Amino acid sequence: MTDSTLATGLNPDAPAGVPGRFVTFEGIDGAGKTSHLDELEKRWRAAGRDVVRTREPGGTPLAESLRELVLHQPMDPLTETLLVFAARRDHLHHVIEPALQRGAWVLCDRFTDATFAYQGGGRGFDLSVLSTLETWVQQGRQPDLTLVFDVDPAIAAQRLSAARSPDRFEAQDRAFFERVRAGYLARMQATPARFAVIDAARTPDEVALQVEAVMAQRGWW
Numbered sequence: 528m529t530d531s532t533l534a535t536g537l538n539p540d541a542p543a544g545v546p547g548r549f550v551t552f553e554g555i556d557g558a559g560k561t562s563h564l565d566e567l568e569k570r571w572r573a574a575g576r577d578v579v580r581t582r583e584p585g586g587t588p589l590a591e592s593l594r595e596l597v598l599h600q601p602m603d604p605l606t607e608t609l610l611v612f613a614a615r616r617d618h619l620h621h622v623i624e625p626a627l628q629r630g631a632w633v634l635c636d637r638f639t640d641a642t643f644a645y646q647g648g649g650r651g652f653d654l655s656v657l658s659t660l661e662t663w664v665q666q667g668r669q670p671d672l673t674l675v676f677d678v679d680p681a682i683a684a685q686r687l688s689a690a691r692s693p694d695r696f697e698a699q700d701r702a703f704f705e706r707v708r709a710g711y712l713a714r715m716q717a718t719p720a721r722f723a724v725i726d727a728a729r730t731p732d733e734v735a736l737q738v739e740a741v742m743a744q745r746g747w748w
């Protein structure tokens with residue numbers, strides 16, 4: 528272990544070419560990504576892969592405790608941002624990096640693009656501060672591929688109205704989710720090669736076919 532590993536918890540000396548994959552799913556609340564995460568996880572397991580299914584905020588006991596606070600306690604946008612990055616740091620250190628180092632396929636429900644979309648777009652928090660925190664916490668780690676489930680917030684709201692009692696994000700109005708959606712689109716424009724957009728307004732079967740096509744194109748289905 529180098530000093531830098533001790534300082535960051537990440538391993539800069541990891542062998543290159545380890546065949547791990549890091550795939551994230553994103554989208555506004557009500558976009559309907561969960562069943563497709565389930566399907567992809569099942570598919571990867573059936574192919575005999577070492578799969579780590581996880582989520583953000585969350586994925587470790589500490590990060591899950593922070594998730595409870597972020598989703599349910601009133602707080603200002605800076606506190607919210609620091610808590611999601613604190614959760615992310617713990618999650619990367621204890622779960623994601625070790626999994627990728629051993630060659631596992633990591634499937635994560637949301638990651639930093641959600642921070643840019645929700646805290647940056649939705650809350651209007653300073654994007655340059657988010658970029659600084661991203662650099663500190665991730666040390667260059669980014670998903671290999673991010674699927675963005677894109678849907679009109681009006682459609683997403685209809686889907687959510689049938690769901691359980693809303694958390695602090697689900698309770699936001701249409702204008703908030705318009706800004707979150709725009710936040711995702713801006714983030715995609717910055718590094719388009721990492722993203723695939725899924726038209727999440729379609730039926731579940733049609734959405735499943737889009738997900739399959741994106742993964743199959745990379746040989747990851």
Ligand code: TYD
Pocket residue numbers: 556561583584611636637638639641642643645646696697
């Ligand atoms: P979500 O992933 O939608 O889980 P569930 O399907 O159980 O509701 O909920 C997580 C919420 O947290 C979602 O509304 C987006 C929000 N969030 C942020 O605001 N910033 C972040 O960085 C992350 C990862 C999530």
